[in-house]
Amino acid sequence: MTLVKDKRNLILTGVAxxxxxxxxxxxxxxxxxxxxxxxxxxxxxxxxxxxxxxVVQYVRPEIIxxxxxxxxISLLKGEFKPRGGSAPITRFFIAFMVMIxxxxxxxxxxxxxxRLAAGDLNALVALAGFASGIAIGCYFLSKGFSLGRAxxxxxxxxxxxxxxxxxxxxxxxxxxxxxxxxTSGPGSMHAPIIASLAAGxxxxxxxxxxxxxxxxxxxxxxxxxxWTLLGGFIAIFASALVMNIATGKFNLGFAGQPVAHSQxxxxxxxxxxxxxxxxxxxxxxxxxxxxxxxxxxDSAVAVLGLIAGxxxxxxxxxxxxxxxxxxxxxxxxxxxxxxxxxxxILLAIASINTFIxxxxx
Amino acid sequence: MxxxxxxxxxxxxxxxxxxxxxxxxxxxxxxxxxxxxxxxISRFARALGIEPVIVESDGEWTLTxxx
Numbered sequence: 001m002t003l004v005k006d007k008r009n010l011i012l013t014g015v016a017x018x019x020x021x022x023x024x025x026x027x028x029x030x031x032x033x034x035x036x037x038x039x040x041x042x043x044x045x046x047x048x049x050x051x052x053x054x055v056v057q058y059v060r061p062e063i064i065x066x067x068x069x070x071x072x073i074s075l076l077k078g079e080f081k082p083r084g085g086s087a088p089i090t091r092f093f094i095a096f097m098v099m100i101x102x103x104x105x106x107x108x109x110x111x112x113x114x115r116l117a118a119g120d121l122n123a124l125v126a127l128a129g130f131a132s133g134i135a136i137g138c139y140f141l142s143k144g145f146s147l148g149r150a151x152x153x154x155x156x157x158x159x160x161x162x163x164x165x166x167x168x169x170x171x172x173x174x175x176x177x178x179x180x181x182x183t184s185g186p187g188s189m190h191a192p193i194i195a196s197l198a199a200g201x202x203x204x205x206x207x208x209x210x211x212x213x214x215x216x217x218x219x220x221x222x223x224x225x226x227w228t229l230l231g232g233f234i235a236i237f238a239s240a241l242v243m244n245i246a247t248g249k250f251n252l253g254f255a256g257q258p259v260a261h262s263q264x265x266x267x268x269x270x271x272x273x274x275x276x277x278x279x280x281x282x283x284x285x286x287x288x289x290x291x292x293x294x295x296x297x298d299s300a301v302a303v304l305g306l307i308a309g310x311x312x313x314x315x316x317x318x319x320x321x322x323x324x325x326x327x328x329x330x331x332x333x334x335x336x337x338x339x340x341x342x343x344x345i346l347l348a349i350a351s352i353n354t355f356i357x358x359x360x361x
Numbered sequence: 362m363x364x365x366x367x368x369x370x371x372x373x374x375x376x377x378x379x380x381x382x383x384x385x386x387x388x389x390x391x392x393x394x395x396x397x398x399x400x401x402i403s404r405f406a407r408a409l410g411i412e413p414v415i416v417e418s419d420g421e422w423t424l425t426x427x428x
Contacts, residue, residue, distance in 0.1 A: 006400075006404065079396060081395065081420075083369070083395070086369070086371070141373060141374070141377060142377060146370070146374055148369075149368065149369030149370055150369045150370075150371065151369055211397055211400075216372070216373075219373060220373070223373055223376070223377060223380075224373075224376055224377075224380060224405055224408070225408070226404065226405065226408060228404065282371045282372060282373070282374075298371075
């Protein structure tokens with residue numbers, strides 16, 4: 001593929017994703033939450049009662065669609081190649097911390113872009129933190145950071161996660177009574193199931209084809225001055241911005257934004273954890289879902305780490321509360337400690353896999 | 362010619378290793394076993410004005426970059 005074609009495809013994909021994202025909000029998803037990989041995995045963790053925060057429990061068909069869209073298109077294109085074994089446990093815990101950081105900010109990188117496109121300036125503070133985290137990650141990558149080589153795995157190993165999402169969806173449709181569903185709060189707000197699933201499938205297919213990645217975009221600019229992936233990021237922002245203005249959903253400012261808070265330090269540091277952790281994982285939470293659909297078992301482990309992180313974040317009050325009429329919102333003292341601790345642990349993991357490994361080699 | 366083995370490595374490592382190798386040698390052969398690093402290294406090379414010579418065999422790609 002040529003440079004120009006790559007860029008054009010990414011921009012067209014980004015425009016489509018921006019439109020679909022705002023459409024999901026118009027169809028019932030929470031504000032500025034057409035897609036949020038962190039929030040949706042957290043809601044799924046709630047639906048299966050890994051966490052019991054009553055306002056964030058729902059089986060989000062978008063997540064199921066994203067994994068299956070990538071799974072189906074990679075099978076059709078001959079790109080379904082199960083591989084794994086590159087430090088799976090390390091990846092699990094990095095993803096765990098990425099989720100804590102995301103839930104302190106209240107969004108993954110994808111939702112950060114959607115929040116920005118709706119005028120939520122808290123997301124701008126978060127973007128600065130996110131880019132800083134990626135820059136730190138790039139420092140270690142350029143010094144030789146590696147989680148080691150992945151090896152080819154059996155087809156059946158690669159199918160496990162996509163198959164389990166199909167099982168989850170079948171149970172969700174056939175016996176919804178076994179799950180917990182929010183009756184109020186963000187978990188109770190959702191687009192019709194078929195719309196959510198279709199949106200997930202379409203975006204999953206497009207993200208697999210274009211290798212779209214929120215972390216990769218900024219990382220490639222820093223490391224190799226390549227703007228291709230960032231083009232997709234900017235296109236999502238631009239098309240969601242136009243959609244939000246057209247539908248009256250654009251509201252510029254810090255205060256009163258949906259499912260958000262204005263604790264600037266913690267928005268910055270929460271997304272710094274996400275940027276650094278995702279740079280070490282080699283991709284943002286969206287990219288991990290897509291890679292898991294392609295049979296990458298390391299990414300499948302990362303997805304499980306994200307879900308576990310979400311469960312812990314709510315069970316131990318690490319996740320931030322949103323701004324409301326009665327509260328300014330933001331992280332608890334536990335959330336703050338968890339973010340600082342995560343930064344320290346991620347720096348330790350990065351250092352060990354950069355400098356000490358080199359001496360062993 | 363410098364040869365580097367990037368099989369099993371995920372992005373951005375293959376691109377960084379290629380970049381480093383190109384600083385040490387004017388001709389580099391990189392072996393990868395996945396389409397994404399193959400595309401990324403090609404894109405990186407073209408951005409530098411180098412047209413990579415790509416040979417595929419058995420699910421692996423060898424890209425030869427000559428400055």
